[in-house]
Amino acid sequence: MPLQDKANKQKTDMPGPHAKLLNSRVSSSAAEFGGTQKGLRRVVEHENPNFVWCVRTLCNEGRVKEALHIMEIRQNWIPSSIYIYALQACGRLEMLSEGKLLHTQIMKSGLEQDAFVGSHLVNMYGRCGSITDAQNAFEKISDPDVFSWTAMIVAYSKSGLAEKALKLFNEMKIKDVIPNEFTFVGVLNACASLSALKRGKQLHRQIIKAGLESNLYIANSLIDFYAKCGLIEDGWLVFSKMLKRDVVSWNTILVGYAKYGHGKQVLELFHQMLNEGIEPNEFTFVALFSACASLSALEQGKWLHSQLIERRINMNVFVGSALIDMYAKCCSIEDAREVFDELANRNIVAWNAMIVGYSKHGQGEKALDFFYQLQNEGLQPTEVTFVGMLNACASLGALNCGRWVHSMISERRFHLNVHLGNTLVNMYAKCDSIEDASQVFEKMPRRDLVSWNAMIAGYARQGHSGKALLLFQQMQREGPKPDAVTFVGLLKAFCSPLFLEQGKLVHWQIMKIGYESNLQVGNCLIDMYFKCGSINDASKVFNQMHVRDVISWNAMIMGYARHGHAEKALQLFRQMEKEGLKSDDVTFLGVIHACGNLSSLDEAKIVHSKIFIHGLHSEVFLCSALIDMYAKCGSLVNARKVFDTMPEKNVVSWNAMIAGYAMHGMVKDSLKLFEEMEQKGVNPEEITFVSVLSACSRAGLVEKGYKYFGSMCQDYGITPTMEHYGCMVDLFCRAGELGEALGFIQDMPVQPSVVLWMTYLSACKAHGNVEQAEHALQEIVKLTSNLTGSPSESFFFQET
Template sequence: MMKRGLSSSFTEVTGDGLTRFYGNRGCSSCLQWHFPRALLLLRPRATGQQRRENKLWKQFFSDTSQWWDHRFDKANSKYPDFKHKETQEGLWIDRWSTPQWVKAKLSAMASGTVQRSVFSWTADIRRCVQNGEERKALEKYQKMQAQGVDPDKFTFVPVLKACANLSVLEEGRSVHSQIIDRGFEFDVFVGNGLIDMYSKCGSIDDARRVFDDMAERDRVSWNAMIMGYVKCGQGEKGLNLFKQMQQNGIEPDNATFVAALTACASLTALEDGKCVHTQIIQSGCESNVVVASCLIDMYAKCGSIEDARKVFDGMPMRSVVPWSTMIVSYVKCGQAGEALYLFRMMQQQGVEPDGVTFMGALNACASLASLEEGRYVHALAIRNGYATHMVIENCLIDMYTKCGRVEDARRVFKNMLERDVVSWSAMILGYARCDEAEKSMELYVQMQQDKVEPHNFTFAGVLKACSILATLEEGRHVHKQVIQTGWELNVYVGNCLVDMYAKCRSIDDACRVFNNLSERDVVSWSSMIVGYVKCGQGQKALKLFRKMQQEQVDPERVTFVGALNSCASVAALEEGRYVHEQVIQSGWESDLIVGNCLIDMYAKCGSIEDARNVFDNMPARDVFSWGAMTMGYAMHGLGKDALHLFDKMCQEGTEMDSALFLCLLSACSHAGLLDEGQYYFECMTPVYALAAKVEHYSCIVDLLGRSGCLNEADDIVNSMPCKPDLSVWRALLGACRIYGNVQMGERAAKHLLDLEPENSSGYVLLSNLYATSGKWDSSTKVQHMRKKRSVRKEPGCTWIEVNNQLHTFVVNDKDHPQISRIKAELKTLSEKMRKIGYVPDTQFVLHDVEKDLKEASLLHHSEKLAIAFGLISTPPGTPLRIFKNLRVCGDCHTATRFISKIVGRAILVRDANRFHHFKDGFCSCNDYW
């Protein structure tokens, strides 16, 4: 280190701490190579020089207030330690030339005796900001003023930078006032600092006022203002200013282009981004790594990943930044596989990944649930020293939980040296994601005990856990905490609250949260639509779907799934066709999940032909597609078609699962294919390596029972390897009710009521069994038992869709506005039916009353009322579609056959179990259901 003295000599401070002096001749290397020369150079200075220095030291000690102290900020050793305020003469302190008496006095001098200069303070403040010690910088600034040193324009620049980095708007305003007081407001450098400070503190209007008031602006001024708009979410104004800057003759530089591209990315303004790209090429800035990385990011965020890749491939030299940007962009665009390919290619080319690269790679592994790739990236992060970085550890937790390895995630979490709220949230959400909701709730309690303030992702995980556990009270408690922490209006948390309340069957609470959201995105609407469907309110779901489109919110996959399921639940075929049109227009028709929902919707709405058409035109099918189509055939009693479909599936080599076999057995049951059903049931384990579950046993019991093989069904129940559940006993009891086996029915009913005494189906089936067997006293006792236990029976109702409006009827309905015309139509139909052989089957009137009252009651069943309304409300020849929430009664089934022949119409009836297609006096079920 070299020090310049008052004369032309200079010094060298050696490693041992000694200071050696040299004249004009020679150099420091003389000490090493020319020892005699060094001896000459080490001679004491001239006496005149010593006298001059002694005089200056005496002047210094006589009045230290006239000197500046520069010892704190000397970046250059040639700069003096003390400098006179007026004459600018300097003094240096070193071991060789400084007299002992000076050293003694300096050591006795109190710290701060000599005032530091504004230059010294400014250098110290600037150094603190550069080291990331902004708060310390502001404290030094206050101390500087307290010691009476006035800041200059160079001081304000780092001070404003500190305020900007800390986002302390009020302190920034205070500094601005001091700038005005000292007349530095119109200085271009200070103005640029003010623009930056106000922008980063979120006060963009103040930034613009400073910008507009500047007498002189340079390129930095424009860049700061453009980027300020972008950071404050006003990208459009930023782009306009970018254009205005060029109109004013200011040529953009790399920083300008970065700001403009960031604005385009925030607005997803692809065309504007392409224009900026053209200017970048013309200015020759395309080869700049930062600009190129921003181009990649802009194209990716604007949905043009191909253009992003072109920019990437065209780069002559690539640092880790463009590689990382490209990898992250692929992940955000849903192309995680391409991101991982690029990650491997990057390593092959010898580019070492950084933290951002590892984040992108781990997120890609999480998206693909690729455990092996994730483990490889984890090992690489350990080797490169990034595995203990908290952000990477958070990504590891997310990756492992999405791959189903919650224990690996827990291990990462436990070994973290430091955790932030993201760490806790990732682990809480991870447990919920892996169906360990109880642990998720326990961790949330522990997080609160550790005084970690939750944020939106925390609440997302906890609310998901409440949804899984269906713990409404816990969910409400979390909702209170959401309100207390100010997250209630956050759209992400709001969506989770809607979902939680819907899954906990509290649809009114879900609706309240939805209506109170200040902002709703497609997830909000979709969550509410799906919630209505899950709570059995399909009509409200459809109404909300229409309203969502009126507000011009574009549906996504989940929205269409919810809308199609709602159509299926209320059998709204025309509404379903409308949703199908929207699916096609939105480009979701080829999506596998949406396609499966379309099959299910058409099948449940009675149009099995449309369901098959969707199935045949699917670009790809999975086991759920085959299952949905098989179940569709089962519901329509088309057992043979279901078996043919199963054979085709086997030929195509689709992997079987237990759910598909359940659909197949159900098809056999609905069509009465006893031999085929028994064959496939017996083949499940030996041929297809699938263990029969309780639901498969329930299906085979139903098949045997409804075929009249009650003893065989009873033997199956008694020999089951697993304990019979409600569905098994209900199937057996239902068969006993059909064939009047009271003794077996009573035994089945006992098991059914023991398992679920609050379910009405056991009481109803047993009561009906007694009634059809003529045991009215026993039937009445069962009904009294049900009422005594406060078990509510689901009322039967039937509905029909006419002109896109649903009309619902109950037995002996009196509320429909056209009930008089409906009853008149039924009376006419009854007379015509009797003439061609119809005899009311009074065994389906489960009340001990006179025969004529029973026949009158049968005439006004909800199915017949709906059919009569359809006949008077639609043109002759129009097919009717009737839907009932319970199983259709035998008399209504017979009457509908006669009506279809009399009116010459096709009538489709869907009850709780299946479809009946009536035409010309016949039913597709052949009177077997």
Template sequence: MQDGGVKISVNSLSYLSKLCKQGRLLEALRSAQDINRQGIPLSNAILQNLLKECRKRKDIIAGTHICSLIVSNGLELNRSICNELIQIYSLAGKVKEALQVFRSFAKKDCRIWTLIISLHAKNKQEKMAIQLYHEMRQTNVKPSVYTYAAVLNACANILDLRQGRVIHDQIVSSGVMPDIFVLNSLVYMYVKCGSIIDARHVFDKLPRRSLFCWNTMISGCVQQGFGQEALHLFEKMQEEESNPDRLTFLFLLKACSSLRALDEGRHIHSQVVKAGFHSDLLVGSTLVDMYSRCGSMSEASQVLLSLPHRDVVSWNAIIAGCARHGFAHEALQYFEKMRMEGLKPDRITFLVLLKAIGSIGSMYHGKHIHAKLVESGLPLDVSLGSTLVDMYAKCGSLEEAWLVFSKLPQRNVVSWTVIIAACAQLGHGEDALYLFWKMQQEGVQPDRVTYLCAMKACSSIAALDQGKLIHCQLVSCGIESDLTIGNTLIDMYAACGSIDDARKVFLKMPKHDVVSWNAMIDGCVQQGFCDEALYFFRRMQLQGVKPNRVTFVGVLKACGKITALDQGKLIHSQLVKYGLELDLFVANSLIDMYAKCGSIQEADEIFLKLSERDVVSWNTMIDGYAQLGHGQDALDLFQKMQEQGIQPDKSTYVSVLTACSRSGLIGEGLDLFHGMHGKFGITPLMEHYACMVDIFGRAGNLYKAHDFISRMPLKPNVDVWMSLLGACRLHGNVELGRASCKAVLKLDPANVAARVLMCNIYAATGRGVEEAQIKEKTKCA
């Protein structure tokens, strides 16, 4: 009987082995199950053989059935079967079952520990892998190089630098340190965890460096923003005659892109060609991106056109490059060429194009690309929808922007912020604030950018109460101390006329930058607190903050408003010290300051020193002459401006007509006014009509002025009627004075200045009763 059993066992083993080798695992399994049902015990050797074949052929189903046979036979697990079982469960992704097998086996060696640690690391259970590693050390089983590699990969995957350093120390104390495999794993772990210094320290100790290690180190430097270091590593790599591969070049080109290092990029390009990777599509696309980011669109185009095949990625690279450098029309042309090649644009293509179109504000192109987006069938996700809303806003169409926003299937804080910003930018501050509160009602919480947009909306419509509510929210959110938020709060309070609140915000801020000081200075100037603006300027310098061109423009404006010539001269000397005297933006303010302080000669000296002058420079100088009554000088300068090819704008005409008014140059004023549209295509605004009324009025042609008002194509505003009323006071015309005063009070019932002027007219013409009546009404008002 015993001999027969042995014979059956031997025959069974032979038969099962034969079935396994032929790949007939299910038949082998059925045969094993039949033998098991006959009460004949299955040996470890048979099951181990079956498991081995299952693992080789990755037949997980058969393997799990064999696992069940082992359990049902109550076989004692030996090392080989345990190993095979864990690997079968590993293939099936059954980490829990593998761990049960592992735990049930008493005599665990390094190989089985490493296997179970690797299994957990590969199945995204890195913390358990690290825990098992520490358990292994506690059982005094010495880890192998493969154990260290597995657990270091686990640390890398979850970016656990602390554990990685602990394991590194243990490796050093174990004496395994010189092993190249472990060193490579350490470099990889440190790079993934973002510690380039530690990675480099290990890297430099390597006796020889594999291509994988070079790529790991170079890619880590690029990802962490050490592009220059990545390029130095490449030089070292070449010195050691290690050949780069496709990945190496991709990382290096990204380094050149981040550094905007065009010359280095060209050198890498030559190496790419030498290595034969120039026809590779991904390398080619990365080259296009590198050249475009470095600003060489011609070379980017050459690379693109030289590629044997182009995909969406390569076209997106050139389109994005054009958009980035302000070549929106060229971006659109490349888009059409891409479509002609039969390629379908993806969401990245549309995102880039929409941003480019927004930068040029072209509604025509915007609608065209919107139509192509609809035609593409791409879903309008939050990102695309928000960019579309932003594009229409930048093209000046709030209606189209709102239409897209209202149809978005989902809205997040970005899409809400974009529509709020659109309303604020296009002069619909009230709508912006309505949407700001509505988004919160719908459960979407504002972020930092949303708050900035909402505060700008408050500034645009001087909504002080709303601004204070937003300020309260900022305090409750804990972001009031954010520097940009604080600066915008100062701007908002100043624009709303509350310098006290602006000052309180400023004093509460934990730190100030030049923008904070500028906001406070400009706010004071806007609200007429020019002495305080100069005080803040002095404090700023005492605290060691270097003023910039915006600061100087603000304080020069303050000096001009209060005619503080001495202060203005001191600031001028500082401008010379900082090398900003001839900065066009600053110089225009300097000219304005001197002109407003009555020092036209010094204004003229600055003007003549300028190597280039824009329309603002000319306007400022003309206005300076006008305000001081030098009408002919203003007209002469106006003529010179045109001779030098500078076309006058609406502000120029306000200044030159004011000059005619102050100097009594009626004929010249009329000629200028009538030539505005005919010569330069400038449609007169209300300010120009007010100037003409002032010209007639100052010259005593009051009825001509009144007739001019009655024939205006625009409905006259308060300023126009006040010009005539001022002229009536000058010439004592009661009849027209009454008519003008009545027109002003109809438009602005609370206008005290009109009543005072009328009172003066009555007083000058000896009409005491009417004077008294006006005074009484003025008191009541």
């Protein structure tokens, strides 16, 4: 530093009474800036001893334009320290235009080639994001020193040009310039952004050799480097060896652990941090909220939220977004919304957190509303936004909306990466558009295991069992190795006895790979075997399972009940209770089904009492099942009691009670309840009219039956099924109106089934109408001859 500069520094670093007076003069002159500026000129021309202190004060206060104006007035001689203060202020405040004006003054003064001033020029341009200007400034330095090289390396690193930063570091070593602590920090940051593990470790060895490992800034950068390279434990080793740690050290290790889902360690370290007397800042809380989100630790998250308020830490957009994300992932979307509404400034991260949160919690419509608001705010959606939106469309089954979002992704030319592609495939599959899902899958430039699993599960869910199996075989040839999720999706494709052999082949592959012990796979195997009608195989899988959860027991109980093994279902339920497993609503649904099949009123009452004890007596679908169970057990009084005491009823509840009355010949009660249902504004379904028409048939109410059939078609727009046609034919036949029955059959818009003709044939025999009986028999023979196999086999096929 020149002697004159040192003298000025000594004189101006101690702001005494004269300096305070000068500061007040500078402040008052600022009001005149842009006017006469006499006061400002007077300060510059008559207070020379305090000129350096004056400019530095203005720069420290961010009043760069005023400082530059003083320097313009004082053209005769400006010390280099003045330029340094001004350059630092321009860089700190990212004032590129002012920085370029300052650069022009430096060029006039002939200091551009000076290593010290040049280094600060490079640093200023780097901080302002003008990397080309930084390069030009660096190249004009006549003899760059370590500060010059470091400034350029840091500028490259901060601008995302990490490779150039590393290349420059190598050039610096060739020039025999010894790096300092800030050089190592810049190069480590470049290695971290590239996840260049090998080069970073080589640098770590150089740092140890240089004796700088204990340097606070270098140690913090080493922790960050290892965390970003996925070696958080190596980062912890650096952290644990540090003699001195600041809040940055703690934040870096907390962020590292939070990033890789080690939420428990984050919370433990936070308490250790407090014990060591380190005061947390906003970055600390961002990491803490992320940890709570990964653990779904709502109470801990709420406590941290209170700590944030208590410590009066600024709720900036980053902290607010992390807090919203934490509440959303902890299933407290109301708290997330409250924080969002109170946030003064919101960025796209905050909006995304809400959209993703709503979509994950089955509130797709609110997610869509937020997306529309986001666009009205003028914010540009990101990949995360679109992923949240597509998941919302999937949960709503909103195919048109999903296609609209897909078109927006295409219009904005988003790269169809694996994550976005998988979300699109999943959305289309869940919206029953497997063709669109297949098109996206085929166009994906790269697919991972999730891609194949989503497509296989999509085919299986839509009943395309053959395509699911073919895709699985293709995956084995050219895709990744299947995992448990693959088999869970594939097994759902085998849902009838026709696919039993294919299901067994897949089971063999599962055993070969070693996934049979997987709990989810085991549960799906049980379900698959029951759907394929192989009860023994299902039982065998269940008995061989080392670990069983409530889903395993539920699958067995429901499977036994549906296949007519009610006693076995109840035995298994008792065994489940003995083993201490808590029954859920699905368990009781299977048990209710079993009791209904047994027609055991005593068992039914025991099960009902247990449902009450478990606090499930208000569940609508369980109450509906109880009504059906009591009806099958012959106790319509209990069935009606359940129906009347239900806090909420849906169409299934009404159907169960109407069917119960119809089943026991209580036609008046059944039809009265149906009319009450209509008055309540509950729209009947196909199954409702099956019960109503059956009741009319039993009572011989031909006119009423015809009226209800017409109402079903005209008033409710329900297309009649073969079951409805069967009820009407049975209605005419029971009333002896064989001509009406035949006319109805012949006028049907669909081909009559074998069962329908057999109903008519039985009625003809009962009424001794041989001619019509022969006609019915001819129709039956005609239908069965068009099918493969014998008439009896054809009949079985038709029933199936």
